[in-house]
Amino acid sequence: xxxxxxxxxxxxxxxxxxxxxxxxxxxxxxxxxxxxxxxxxxxxxxxxxxxxxxxxxxxxxxxxxxxxxxxxxxxxxxxxxxxxxxxxxxxxxxxxxxxxxxxxxxxxxxxxxxxxxxxxxxxxxxxxxxxxxxxxxxxxxxxxxxxxxxxxxxxxxxxxxxxxxxxxxxxxxxxxxx
Amino acid sequence: xxxxxxxxxxxxxxxxxxxxxxxxxxxxxxxxxxxxxxxxxxxxxxxxxxxxxxxxxxxxxxxxxxxxxxxxxxxxxxxxxxxxxxxxxxxxxxxxxxxxxxxxxxxxxxxxxxxxxxxxxxxxxxxxxxxxxxxxxxxxxxxxxxxxxxxxxxxxxxxxxxxxxxxxxxxxxxxxxxxxxxxxxxxxxxxxxxxxxxxxxxxxxxxxxxxxxxxxxxxxxxxxxxxxxxxxxxxxxxxxxxxxxxxxxxxxxxxxxxxxxxxxxxxxxxxxxxxxxxxxxxxxxxxxxxxxxxxxxxxxxxxxxxxxxxxxxxxxxxxxxxxxxxxxxxxxxxxxxxxxxxxxxxxxxxxxxxxxxxxxxxxxxxxxxxxxxxxxxxxxxxxxxxxxxxxxxxxxxxxxxxxxxxxxxxxxxxxxxxxxxxxxxxxxxxxxxxxxxxxxxxxxxxxxxxxxxxxxxxxxxxxxxxxxxxxxxxxxxxxxxxxxxxxxxxxxxxxxxxxxxxxxxxxxxxxxxxxxxxxxxxxxxxxxxxxxxxxxxxxxxxxxxxxxxxxxxxxxxxxxxxxxxxxxxxxxxxxxxxxxxxxxxxxxxxxxxxxxxxxxxxxxxxxxxxxxxxxxxxxxxxxxxxxxxxxxxxxxxxxxxxxxxxxxxxxxxx
Numbered sequence: 123x124x125x126x127x128x129x130x131x132x133x134x135x136x137x138x139x140x141x142x143x144x145x146x147x148x149x150x151x152x153x154x155x156x157x158x159x160x161x162x163x164x165x166x167x168x169x170x171x172x173x174x175x176x177x178x179x180x181x182x183x184x185x186x187x188x189x190x191x192x193x194x195x196x197x198x199x200x201x202x203x204x205x206x207x208x209x210x211x212x213x214x215x216x217x218x219x220x221x222x223x224x225x226x227x228x229x230x231x232x233x234x235x236x237x238x239x240x241x242x243x244x245x246x247x248x249x250x251x252x253x254x255x256x257x258x259x260x261x262x263x264x265x266x267x268x269x270x271x272x273x274x275x276x277x278x279x280x281x282x283x284x285x286x287x288x289x290x291x292x293x294x295x296x297x298x299x300x
Numbered sequence: 301x302x303x304x305x306x307x308x309x310x311x312x313x314x315x316x317x318x319x320x321x322x323x324x325x326x327x328x329x330x331x332x333x334x335x336x337x338x339x340x341x342x343x344x345x346x347x348x349x350x351x352x353x354x355x356x357x358x359x360x361x362x363x364x365x366x367x368x369x370x371x372x373x374x375x376x377x378x379x380x381x382x383x384x385x386x387x388x389x390x391x392x393x394x395x396x397x398x399x400x401x402x403x404x405x406x407x408x409x410x411x412x413x414x415x416x417x418x419x420x421x422x423x424x425x426x427x428x429x430x431x432x433x434x435x436x437x438x439x440x441x442x443x444x445x446x447x448x449x450x451x452x453x454x455x456x457x458x459x460x461x462x463x464x465x466x467x468x469x470x471x472x473x474x475x476x477x478x479x480x481x482x483x484x485x486x487x488x489x490x491x492x493x494x495x496x497x498x499x500x501x502x503x504x505x506x507x508x509x510x511x512x513x514x515x516x517x518x519x520x521x522x523x524x525x526x527x528x529x530x531x532x533x534x535x536x537x538x539x540x541x542x543x544x545x546x547x548x549x550x551x552x553x554x555x556x557x558x559x560x561x562x563x564x565x566x567x568x569x570x571x572x573x574x575x576x577x578x579x580x581x582x583x584x585x586x587x588x589x590x591x592x593x594x595x596x597x598x599x600x601x602x603x604x605x606x607x608x609x610x611x612x613x614x615x616x617x618x619x620x621x622x623x624x625x626x627x628x629x630x631x632x633x634x635x636x637x638x639x640x641x642x643x644x645x646x647x648x649x650x651x652x653x654x655x656x657x658x659x660x661x662x663x664x665x666x667x668x669x670x671x672x673x674x675x676x677x678x679x680x681x682x683x684x685x686x687x688x689x690x691x692x693x694x695x696x697x698x699x700x701x702x703x704x705x706x707x708x709x710x711x712x713x714x715x716x717x718x719x720x721x722x723x724x725x726x727x728x729x730x731x732x733x734x735x736x737x738x739x740x741x742x743x744x745x746x747x748x749x750x751x752x753x754x755x756x757x758x759x760x761x762x763x764x765x766x767x768x769x770x771x772x773x774x775x776x777x778x779x780x781x782x783x784x785x786x787x788x789x790x791x792x793x794x795x796x797x798x799x800x801x802x803x804x805x806x807x808x809x810x811x812x813x814x815x816x817x818x819x820x821x822x823x824x825x826x827x828x829x830x831x832x833x834x835x836x837x838x839x840x841x842x843x844x845x846x847x848x849x850x851x852x853x854x855x856x857x858x859x860x861x862x863x864x865x866x867x868x869x870x871x872x873x874x875x876x877x878x879x880x881x882x883x884x885x886x887x888x889x890x891x892x893x894x895x896x897x898x899x900x901x902x903x904x905x906x907x908x909x910x911x912x913x914x915x916x917x918x919x920x921x922x923x924x925x926x927x928x929x930x931x932x933x934x935x936x937x938x939x940x941x942x943x944x945x946x947x948x949x950x951x952x953x954x
Contacts, residue, residue: 126575130632137586137628140672141621147599147675148613204889234810238891 158259158278165273166257170247173224173232180221180247186273190298192218192291193267194243195255197225198235200263206282207239213288214242218295222246225255225263266291270298303370306358307449309351310399313406314439316351317432320344320409324429328497330422341428342413348435349410356403359448363390369455372396372448378459388472394596394612395448400476402438404483408512409435412487417935418508419491420500427494434486437619445615474530478523478550482588484516485557489627492581496630499637501574506567509581511927513564517557518920524550525913533873538806538884538901540797540909543691545600548671549591552664556584559660562653570714572641572650576657578631586624587664593620600675645716652709659702663695670694696749703756703794706787707763725766733759746802753798761791778926786919793912799881799905806902810895820902821849822883829887829896837863839872842887842896846876858887858898882906 160166165182172179185191194210196203214220222243224232232246249255258267258275268277268291277294279287320341327338362370363386366379376393377386391400409431419427442448488509495505527550532540541547560580566573594600597613631638644650670686677684707729711722719726737755740746764787767780805820817824827843839861845853856874863870876883881904888897 126638127632127635130579130628130635134625134628134632137624141617141625143676143679144593144597144599144617145614146679148597148617231808234808234897237893238810238889238897 158261158275160257160259160275161278163275165269165275166254168247168254168257170223170249170254173222173227173246173248174229174236177243178245180223180245182273184221184245185269186271188271189219190268190270190295192220192295193258193269194220194222195225195258195260195263195265195267196222197227197263198231199227200225202282203235203264204239206264206284207242209283209285209288210242211240212285213283213291216288216292218292219244223249223254225249225252268294268298302358303362303367303449303451306355306362307447309355309358310439310443310449313348313351313355313402314436314443316344316348317436317439320348320432321429321436324425324427324432327425328422328429338425341425345406345409345413345428345431349406352403352406356399359390359396359399360387362449363387366459368457368459369451369453371450371452374452374456374459376460384469385472388469391476392472395442395446397475397479398438398442398446399448401479401483402435402442404480405431405435405438405486408483408487416508418504419494420498423494423498423500423505425494426497427491430493430497431487431490434490434623437622441612441615441619445612474523474526477519477526481516481518481520481523481557482553482585482592484512484519485553485585485588487512488516488560488581489585489623492578493627493630496578496627496634496638499634501567501578501638503568503571506564506577510561510564510568511924511931513557513561513584514920514924514927517554517561518917518924520550520554520557521913521917521920524554525910525917528913529910533875534870538804538886538903540800540906543670543686543688545671546595548667549594552667552671553584553587553591555660555664555667556580556587559657559664560584562660563657566650566653567641570642570644570650572644573654573657574641575635575638578638580657580661582624582627582631583664586620589616589620589624593617594671600671642715644714647712647719648717649709649712649714652705652712655705656702656709659698659705662698663702666695666698667691692749696752700752700756703760703790706790707756707759710764710767710783710787729759729763732762744802750798750802753794754802757791757795757798760794761788764788764791778929779923780926782919782921782923782926784919785922786916789912789915789917789919791912792915793909796905796908796910796912800903800909803904804901804906807900809898809900810891811898812895817898817900819883819900820904822900822902823847823850824885824898824900825853826896826898827855829890832859834861837861840887840890842885842898844874844885844898846883846885848876848878848883856883856885858885860887860889877907880905 165185167182169181170179178184185193192213210220220242222245224246227248227250229248232248236243247254255263259278260267262280264282266279266283267275270276276298277291279291283291323337323339323341323344326334327341359372362373363377364383366373366377366386368374372393372395376396377389381389390396409428412431413428416424491505491509491512495501524547527547528540531542531547532538560577560583563573563577563580567577593613593616596616599613670690673686674684708722708726711725713721733755736758737751740754741751764784767784768776771780807817807819809815809817811817811826813826813828815826817826824844824846827845829840829842832839832841839859841857841859844856844858846856847853854876856876858874859872861870861872871886874885876885881902884901884903886899888899890896
């Protein structure tokens, strides 16, 4: 009986703690976007195999050759990635060099995706276990990072790129090159 | 005027609940001076039930005639909607569903007040008081922050309609089914509090509580099965369980109710596990309220988009704190007076049921931790999400041994049994398991979890039927039939889950009209793609002829559908159901070169998951009928005995 009583008081304390936590979280504003802590930091080391046979893969060294680039995190299974395809095309036409990282994908699906929605990329690495994605501080697909010529992340765009975002991203890319 | 009538009825209900609470306390005191007050508890509950039903009837009427001067109707209905969706629209939104909740709660309260005669009078009064106390909180919530009868002035010319995704007959009845289940658990909670207040945790108390738990459990089972099937065919992802917070919110009360059901059985039959049953009674209702809180407050991110409101979240949290915190503190204070109950050995029916209870509680803890963990780490600014890689293997640790015990447990006698007695049956089951395990493994080397799943499904299926051995089937109590059917349903559902996980095949192709697509034993031919339009949507529809192992082709029509008010895209998948599985076809977009994206899945035995779930619910319903009919017969017999006594007394006097 004594043990039961102790157990119950512990339970009351745990439940009370939970309620305090709930109350605290209720008062916190919900932010939908989580900025990566990696902005302003150099890229982590990575070397990804090509996501499809006909294009090169992606490593950290490729992004530190002096030329600023966009890194687009995408997946063939992701619906917003289809929606942002025309904007990536616009960015490419405006002179941006875009490389892709395909998350948890299969070569045939990536090939299909590129065939259906266009291929703005100059290289695509395959990130099968989201490892590079997580190291970049990305919490979902699609996301786009601006990398300066020295392999440092200078800007992060979360979610699909809408037409109104194109100018901002081009500006950030120019800034990274300066 | 009509809407105000509903509102007045609701305020009166709240006042009556206050009266019922006071009368219940007076009855609990038991002093002669307050007897008159205590007598009011039952009538208060009965009138409350009538008034609540009237209030809900008013809301139904307002939706039926589409009275647009009422805010709720204007926001959620439309005069052109079919009548069935007008009516279901009345509880397809927050305010209406809360009104439905309190109505069912009041009806349940009225039912106890009118019919329950087995509890000692003081416990009965305490139960009614506790019930009123819980109801009062919900009335306050409804009247102060979610008034369904609020007027809108000026009245708009037309209503805002209902989300087209929700214009689905299955979905119209999915939330109320879960709510009815939650209310059933609230009644069990009130009875537990009543028994704690009067220190009457007895087998009789468990017998009174049992039908409510059974009913709640059956409805929760149906609700979860229906929700899982809806997600499967409407979301177009081909999965049937996503460990989403909203799914977990429905699963946790079910796990607690399952444990409670079994421990209440032990208490009713053997007067053991008293403290445990009380604790589970509190936990089961806590989980229902926690689920409602998580879903309605928007505190967790989920794929299920609900209209969330932090003020309502705070209100539910306050109720949660008062009821759950209060009940736990009461239990802690009374712990010393809940006697330990009868002893039993490990090798007994009780022993097996304790294993079942511990395993279910552990799974509940795992799901609870996984669901709340992101919330906990977020307080320290660390963002994580918890998914299948955690839930599947960690819950399997407890599910697998529990299933072994499920296969054997019902064979054991109460109180004390010997292993020697069941050894032949046990060895036969183990032998069967070994044969299935080796056979399936050699035939198709599948992953370890589905392999164990299929093995255990076979063992549970046979084990669940063994209690029928050597019994006169026509004279077997309905409750035993219920147990056998429900346990068999577990095996069926488990087999479906394991087979679908291990053997499903998937093809994604870009096809021209005339192309042939093969997946597993199926061959599909894309015969054509045409645009079609409905009353409030447009879609492209494929004609896909599929044939199983070269047999007669069946024409299917998967659609990619776009609604325009509000703009929503849905995937209307085409399903071909066979006894041994389902072909699942979804249509995607068209490429620039004119080819269509077609996705085909062959999902062997996937439908068995839901058949199994329904069998489990059917078993519960049969057990419930069995319990109620036994109770009715006993009452009839008691009345006969009482009549005879009166007769004899009269004859002796005359």
